[in-house]
Amino acid sequence: MLSKYPLFFVFLFLVFGKSPAQQLPSRQFTTADGLPNNAIRSLLLDSRGILWIGTENGISKLENGLFQNFYESDGLAFNSCWAISEDKNQHLWFGSYGGGVTFFDGKEFRKIQETDSLADNRIRHFYPYQDFMLVGTEDGISLIDTETLKVTTIASSINNTDLNYTTGFWEESGKLYYSTYRSGSYEIFWENEIPKTRKINDWLPIYAIFQQGDSLLLSDKGSLKAISKEDFLEGKKPEISFGQSIFWDQVPGISGENYLLAAGLFSKDGGIFELNEAGLLDQTARFGVDSKFIQAGALDKERGLLFLGSLDKGLYQVRIDQTVIYEDFGGKEVRGITGKEELLALLHTGGLEIRNTKTGKITETLAPEFKKVQESYFSQFPQKIPKHLDGFFELDPTIPAQEMEFYELHLQQDGFWINTNLGIYHLSLEGKIKTYLPVHCFSMGFTPDGKLIETNPYAGVRIYDNPEEFSFTYFHPDEANTPLQISKVAHSSSKTFLASVFHGFYHWDGQQFTAYRKAGIWDEEKFKTLHVMENGNLLVGTEFGELYRIEVEPAFKELKKWDKDELQGTSILALESYGESIIAVTEKGIHLLQGDKNSFRDEEQGFFQKVFLSAKRIGDDLYLGSTKGFYRISLPDFVKSQTQSIRLGITEFKVNHIPLNPDDFEWFIFQPKKLQLEADQNTLYIRFKPTGPIESGKLRYKYRLKSDAEWTEFFNEPVMELPYLPWGIYQLEVEVWDYHSGDMSRVNLLEFEIKKPFYLKAWFIALLFLGMAGLFTMIYRIRSSQFKAKTSMNQRLTEIKLEALRSQMNPHFTFNAINSIQYYILKNDTNQALNYLGMFSALIRITLDQSSKTQISLAEELDYLRKYIEVENMRMDHRVDWQIEGNAIDKAEEIFISPMLIQPLVENVFVHAFPGDYPSPKLRIRYDLGEKNSLICTVEDNGIGISNTPKPNHESKGTRLIREKLMLLPGNTEDSLMVETGNWGTKVRMRIYL
Missing domain, CATH: 2.130.10.10 (YVTN repeat-like/Quinoprotein amine dehydrogenase)
Incomplete structure (x- = not known):
C-alpha cells in the first residue's frame, strides 16, 4: 500500500509508456450498429x-x-x-x-x-x-x-x-x-x-476522484494529483502531479489492473491509461481504440471484455483476457510462420522477419537481398541452372525483387528454408542466406532425417541428399507411385506424407513412395491441408472442406471424419493440434475439435481479420497469419472448456396476433407461468433470446411442443410461429446448440394449455346427448304416430279389400245354393227342398255373421265348414265321404284366422271334382300346426283332377280370391297356397300365419 512518502517517490518518476505493436482484439459500435447516439456519457x-x-x-x-x-x-x-x-x-x-x-x-x-x-x-x-x-x-x-x-x-x-x-x-x-x-x-x-x-x-478543481490503495487520485485540469487519504482528510493539499488530460472514470481489469479513462476539454490527449508500479501506460492504441475522448467504462469480467464509451466515436469492446493478441504487422501479409523457444520467424510479402522473443531483437531479410543472391548465382554458375526440359518447374530469373512471391517457411535444426518464385533459399537462424537452389517450387518439405523434398506439380519429386551441391534423387512422373500436384508435405518420426490436390495421399518411408489410391489403401483423391499430431495421427483436409483423422502405423485406419456441414466455411485453410485438441482454420473462423465436441471461434473472440494465410503452433502459442498482420493465441486458455449455462427468455409473445399484456413481462422477459388459453386462442408467435452474457451469435435452436413429439430442424432466428394448435397441454422445449462451446443444452421455455373447444367439453356433450335424445324421442314419436296412422289406414284398406272379396264370395256361394234348391223343386221333392232350405238359411246367417268379422276362431271355422259340407253333400245325395282332422283341432278355440278362407276350396271340390257318376268320392280336410307360428290347412279329394276338367289351365275364381286374400294378410307370399293335381285327384295346401 502506498503511504505518504513512498507515494511521492513512486509518482515522481511516473512516465507515459508507448503502446506496443501488439493489439488486443477490439470492436467498435456506432449509430450504424444500433446506438442511439455516438456520444456516450455513462456505462x-x-x-x-x-x-x-x-x-x-x-x-x-x-x-x-x-x-x-x-x-x-x-x-x-x-x-x-x-x-x-x-x-x-x-x-x-x-x-x-x-x-x-x-x-x-x-x-x-x-x-x-x-x-x-x-x-x-x-x-x-x-x-x-x-x-x-x-x-x-x-x-x-x-x-x-x-x-x-x-x-x-x-x-x-x-x-x-x-x-x-x-x-x-x-x-x-x-x-x-x-x-x-x-x-x-x-x-x-x-x-x-x-x-x-x-x-x-x-482543494479545487476536482473533475473526478479515484481511490488507489491508501491514496486518492484527484483529476485536475490536465493532470492527476496524488495524495494519501489521511492527508486529504486533514485538509492538506496534494503535492504530486503527473499525467496529462482530464481523467473522468476508473475501471478495474480482470487481473487487478487499474485503468483510468481520459478526455481533454480542449486537446486530444485522452484515451485509456493503465496505472501500475511502472508508471502510467497509454493503452489506447493497444486496445484498438482510435478515440481520444473516453469518459466511461465497464468491465465484463466473466467474458474478459472491457467496454469503453467515447464522446465522439461510440462504444468500444476490447477483449482484455489476452487469450488472443493481434499485431497488424504494418499491414503486411503473413505467408508463413515458424519458430521455437525464444525464436519467432514471420514470412511476409517483403521477406523474412526473425524475432528473439526474449531480448526483443528483430532481424530482417528482405526481398532485395533474396533477389541479389539469385542474380549472383545465375551470373556465377550459368552451367548449373536447371532446365525446364529436365523436369524442373519453370523459373523466370528476370522477376524483380518487388514481385517476388514467398510461398512457404520451414524450420530445420540448422536454419530456415523458404521456397519462392525465384528459387529455394536456406537461411541461418540469424537470417543469413546460406544456400540457394535455382528451383521454382510451390510446395516442399523434409524427410524425418532432414532431407529436402522438392515437388513439381507435373514433373515428379526430388529428394536432395546435398542441396549445396545440387545433389538429389529424381522420381519421374511416369513411375506409378511418384507424387504429383502436391499441396502439402509433412513428416512424422518415421515417414514423410504428401497430400495431392488430385491424386490422393502418398508417403515416403525412406526407400520408396506409396500411392494410397493405387495401392487400394485409401480412395480419397483431393486434399489441401495436412498436419502430423504429436501422437503420430494425421489430420488431412480435403479440397471441399472435409476433415479426416487417420493413423498409418502399424496399418492404415480412418479414425474419424468431419463432414463439410460440420465445419463453418467451405474449405480448410490450415490444421494444427495441441495435445488431443484439433485446430481447423477455415475462412469463417477457427474450429476446436475435442473428442465429440466441436466448438467455433470467430470475430466474437477477436478474429476480425479472417483471411488466414498461415498457421503454426510454437509451444503453448498458436500463430495465425492473415492478409493484415497475425494473431498470437494462448492455447492453454483457448482450448479450455467454454461451457456456458444457457438460459432463454421470451421477449415477445402474441396470441392470435395480439401481444400479451406488458404486465406479464419483467426486465423485458415474459415471466414463466402456465398459460391458460381458450380453444380459439391457438395461433402463437414467440420471440425469445438467450439471457445473460453468452455468445448468442453462435447458437442454433430447435424445439418440440410435447415430450413425445419430434424435434424440428435447427434454425438461427429465435422466433417460433405456431399456427392453429389443437387443444391440449403443451410443454415447449427448446434445444440449443452452442457451437462456440460445442455443447448442446435443453431448456423448458414455456408450459401452456389450450382448452378444449366447448363442443368437446363434458357439459356440452351431455347437453348435446340430451338434446339428441329428446330430438330422437320426438322424431320417434312423430314417426311412430305417422306409422300407426299409416298402418291403421293400410289395415282399413285391407279390411275394405277383404270385405270386397267376401262380398264377391258370398254371392257366388248363394248362387250355387239357389241352384241346389232349384234342383230339388224341379224334382218335386218338397220335403227335401224344405230341409235343404232350412239348412241353407242357417248357413246364410252364419255367413253373414262371419263376413263382418276380420278374424274368427278355428272352432267357428270348423262348425261353418261342417254345415257347408252337409248342405253341399245333400245336393249330391250324400255320396261324398268327407272327414275333418288334424292336430290343430284340439286347439281350435285358441287359434284365430280370417273367415271364408277354406270354404271356396271345399266348394271347388263339390263343383269340379266329382261328376255325377263319379264312384266313391272322398274329401279330406286337415288342420295341422306348422313351424314359425303357422297353420297348415290341406283340402284333398280323389276326384278327376284339374287336368281333366274342361279348362285345365284355368284357376277358379275361388282359388284366385283366396290367393289375393292371403297376400293381404301379413307374412304370406305366392307360395302360401300350393295346388297339386293328377288322375288321383287334387290336393290344395294352404299356410296361414297366425
Missing part, C-alpha cells in the same frame, strides 16, 4: 450481465450483441443520460442532465425530479449507500430511499452555483464523503436521522 454492466449505455440522446441496452434503445417516449425523464447505477434490489437508476432521475424496476420507468424535492434535475453521479441511492447533482446532494423512493435533499449541500457539481463519492473507515468541482470536498453524516455535511478539504 453500467448490471447484475444480469446487461450493458446499459447512457448517451446524449437516449439509453441503450446491449445484450448478446443486440441493441435496444429507450427515449423520453418510453418513459425516460430526459434523453441525455450522464449517470447509471444499480441498487441492492437490482433496480436501475438513470441520471439525466436536465430532466432528473429515472427509476426502473424491470416493469416501468418512473421519474423523480425537482418537483419531488430533488436537489437539481442535472444529474452527475450516483452512489448506492445502504438503503439509499445518493444522487450527486449540478448543485447539491439528494438521498432517495430505494424502497419508498422518498427524496431527501441535504440543504447544506446546495450552494446555488454551477461550480458546485458533484464529481464523486467514496468511503473510508465507515464514513461517507463526496467531492465537488470547485466547492471543496465534504463528509456526509447523520444527526438525529437528518443528513448533513461538513467540509473536509478546500
